[in-house]
Structure formats: structure tokens, C-alpha cells
Amino acid sequence: MSSVRNGDAGGQGRSAPAPGGPADTALMLELNNVEVIYEEVILVLRGMSMQVPEGKIVALLGSNGAGKSTTLKAICGLLPSEHGEITDGTITFGGIDVTHTDAAQIVRMGLSLVMEGRRVFGHLTVSENLVAGAHTRRDSHADDLDMVYGYFPRLADLRGRTAGYLSGGEQQMLAIGRALMARPRIMMLDEPSLGLAPMLVSEIFDIVQRLNRDLGTTVLLVEQNARRALNIADHGYIMEQGRIVLEGPAADLADNPDVKEFYLGIGESGQRRSYRDVKHYKRRKRWL
Amino acid sequence: MEQAEVGSAYVETFIQLTITGLANGAILSLAALGFVIVFKATGVINFAQGYFLLVGAYLVWAGMVQFNLPWFFAVIVALVVAVLMGLATERFVLRPLVGENVISVIMVTIGLAFVLQGLVQFIWGTEPRPMPAFIPRGTVELLGVPVTLNRIWAVVIAGAVLAALTLFFQRSRHGIAMRAVADDQQAAMVVGISVRKVFALAWALAAASAVLAGIIVANLFGASGEVAVFGLLVFPVVILGGLDSVPGVMIAGAIIGLLVSYTAGYVGGGLQQVIPYIVLVLILLLRPYGLFGEVRIERV
């Protein structure tokens, strides 16, 4: 039996987690009815609620403009730098309210974001990028440099290179390595597969999985590539127009006919549907 | 016989002009470095940079002459005041302007320049103040030419500070953080760098290095309005070197310093005061990013 369930559209009074839901273990991160407004008028998150249990990999999926990146920015305290604001709801990290905590403090608490589009420091070398990643650390980070180079041997060969001239895949590795240097308890990745060749995507996802397994790092993975994300995730959330519309264990979500239809691109007949068909269909049928 | 005499006099003049030019160039580089730091880290074009030199010159004069401090303490006090001035500029003048357009910010830094100049004139008046010698003023023989010691010291001090700052940017945690902010503010925030602290640090460093340059200038020429005129040469230097290039500023400082010195020595007639600005205009026309302005890395 599948435990996939629809999100409560209004987002009201969402507190008791579903049995078998993600809340069986200790919660690391929780969003409760978060509302985000940009430029004081553009309502982007409308009662966004989700939970990330400690030590798990959680996938957050959704189409373009659903509000996935906004969700991550809200968690990380980046909204003020984009004229955005959390106007309602709460975000807690390890039980502590971090709804309006500033970005630097959030990183110190153990939350790292790998931003969409990689965003390495282009004029710094690879190793300087990694040192910048350890900015919040007071202790020595020599071991962590070795650890990052262990996960990404290619970066070790490129350590003296200017980051801006690395290939897309290498930059993505550097972005993940840089986030790792802060020794995060939870790492959030925003579309790490964007623009990468399939081989590289596998490599990156593989490493994310290993980080989770070896270091116990909790992962919140935002992806367009739903199939691969659900493949490595324990739990999945699907987001549309600023709120969660569907959630469940990753395996169940991957089996869900709607998810197959919209995000995995497989129709009921088992054929791949064209994007236009999906779009058309989507307009008729929404989960909301 | 006479021929050789003329030849050696010519060489001597040349060497002296070169050393004068390099000394002035080193001081200019030091003064301009602060401009580059602020521009790189915060994106602000600081038209008041030259006037920080003026403040530095009068501060150290006041410390030594009015308060009878030993020169060493006078310099320390001037640097402390400089850091405070830099921090205050960031906190009270520029932070309220975050998000405003470039022109408003530029107007405000021009305003700041007038305020600094007015303040100096209000406190210390306008007449030139001769500086008691605190850097030895004798002469030494260099390449068979007598050279005043204070110029050599100017080069040594400016060079040492530039080297230290370069090392700071390459190696230290805060130096790397500053470069990270210059590259991508949001990405810097995401690794836990406080952009606000980096801005404050940039202004503190800018003011301190400019004040130090002002102190060296005062040691050469005394404390007077001339220091600000010298300070204005910061603009041709940064335009030539590229607004955001630290090595560029060092090389451009030397170029402008030499150019002024040679023009003064060989052409004269006041052309030396104009030549840096002719260079400025030419560079703006031909190579607006300067000789070494950072290329935007476009691959992604």
C-alpha cells in the first residue's frame, strides 16, 4: 500500500505527521506554513510546510517557478538580499526557531546551501574557494581539505586553478566541496544536476549519497531530475505554486501515477509523453 | 672631456628623476590601493580617497607638533583615527545608501571629500605646516647619484605595506573572505561570511592605507593643501591600472609617478600637473577597463 498523500492545500493546522511519514526519527529541519513575499507584493510561498528528518535524504521536486529555490533561500536567511521576506510561518532547525536568523549565523549552526547555478568564486583558485567554505570554522580545517579532495580527486589536481575556468561539472563538485568545508549537519543542494552530462549527474548523485552514508550528513535535494532524485532519496515532496501538493516515501512517489505522468514523463500507457502533452494535461488536472 | 661631463650629468638627472618618480609612484600605489579595495569589495567609487591622505598628513602633524608626541605614537594615533574614520564612513555614510543607484553613491562620496577638506581647513587652517623631520633626511649615494633618504624610506614603507596587504589577500581568512565578497556577495553569505563586516574591513583598510600614504607625503612635502592635490592623482592611477586590480594599481602608480617626474624634469612649465589627467582621458577613451582591469569570467 502506498503512503503517498496529498498535501493540505490551505496548509492550515498541519501539525500531526502522517504515520510512516518523515517524522519517525528526530526532525532536523521543519517548515511550518511558511509564507514568502518578494518586493512586498509577489507572493511566492503560500503555506509551505515540510520536514527533513535527521540523517535522511529528502527530495523536493516541482516544476519551474514552483518556489523550490525560494524555499531554500528562506531557510538560509538569504531572502533579505533579494528583497524577499518571510511574512508568516516558522522554520525550525534542530528545534531552534531560525525563521529570521541571518545567513552567517545559519551556516554556523550547521546548515549549508549549494546554490543553484554553482556560484563558485570565479576569481579565486579551487583551494581558496574551499578555504572560503571553511570561513565559519575556528578549528583547523586541514583534514577537511583532504576529505574534500578525497571525495573529489579531480579537485585535488585542479587546486591551484582559477575556479571560473573550470568545467561545469568541476564547478559543481567545487560548490559541493566548498559547502562541505563548513562541516554542515544538513546540506541543501539546489539542482546540482543542472546542465551536466548524464555521467556527471550520476557521479554527483553518487557522492551526495556517500556523504549522507559516510558522514551522516542530512540532505535536502532540490531537483528537476525527479527520477534520479527519488532514486537516492528516502522521502520526497512535490511542490507547486508555493506549497507542497504531494509527499511520501521516495519509492512510493516514484510509483505514483500522477508523479509518473508529470515528473517522470511516463504516461499510463507506459510511453513517454511529450512535454507538450504533459503541459496540456497539467492544465486540466491539478492536485490543488 | 666636456662631453663626458655633460653625459654623466644627464645620467645623474635621469637617475634622480627615476628615483623620485618611483618614490612618488609607490606612495600613489599605496594611496590608490584603498580605492581598489573599496571598489572591489563594495562596488563603491570613492571620490574621497584622495582626501584621506590630507587628513593623514594633518593628523600626524598635529600629533607631533601640537601634542608633542614622538613620531611613532603620532603615526599610531593617526592610523587609529583613520580606521575609525573608515568604519564611520561605511556605517553612517554608505550603509544607509545600500541599494541606491551608483550616481547617488558617487555624489555622496564627493560630498564626503568636501566635508573632509572643510574639516581639515576648519581645524588646522589653510597655511602649509612644515613637518619636523621624523624620517631621516640625509642623502645616500645610489648608483653614484646622491639620493635623499626620505624618498628611499617612502619606497621601502609603501612597498612593505603593499606586500603585506597582498599577502593578506592571498593567505588570510579575512583576505580571502573579502575577495569572495568581491566575487559573489550571495555566495559569500552562503558560506557564512558577513558581508557587512567585510564592507567595514574594506573601508578601514582603505582609510588606513591612504592615511599612511598621507603621512609619507607630509614627511616629504609638509602638511598642506598640496597633499590633497597629490591625493587626487589616485584617480589617474586607478583608471590606468583598472579599478579593481591590485597589481594594476601598483604598476600604474609607478607609471604615473615616473611620468610626472620625467615631465617635470625634462619639459616643465606645469605640464607635469596636467599629464596624469591627459593619461586618464586617453585611457578612458581607449581602454576603459584600464591596463589590468579584471576580465569578467563569462564561462558558466
Ligand SMILES: Nc1ncnc2c1ncn2[C@@H]1O[C@H](COP(=O)(O)OP(=O)(O)OP(=O)(O)O)[C@@H](O)[C@H]1O
Ligand atoms: N528575487 C525575486 N523577486 C521577485 N520574484 C522572485 C524572486 N525570486 C524568485 N521570484 C519568483 O518566485 C517564483 C519562484 O521562484 P523560485 O526561484 O523559487 O522557483 P524554482 O522552483 O526554484 O524554479 P526553477 O526550477 O526554475 O529553479 C518565480 O515565479 C519567480 O519569478
Ligand SMILES: [Mg+2]
Ligand atoms: Mg530554482
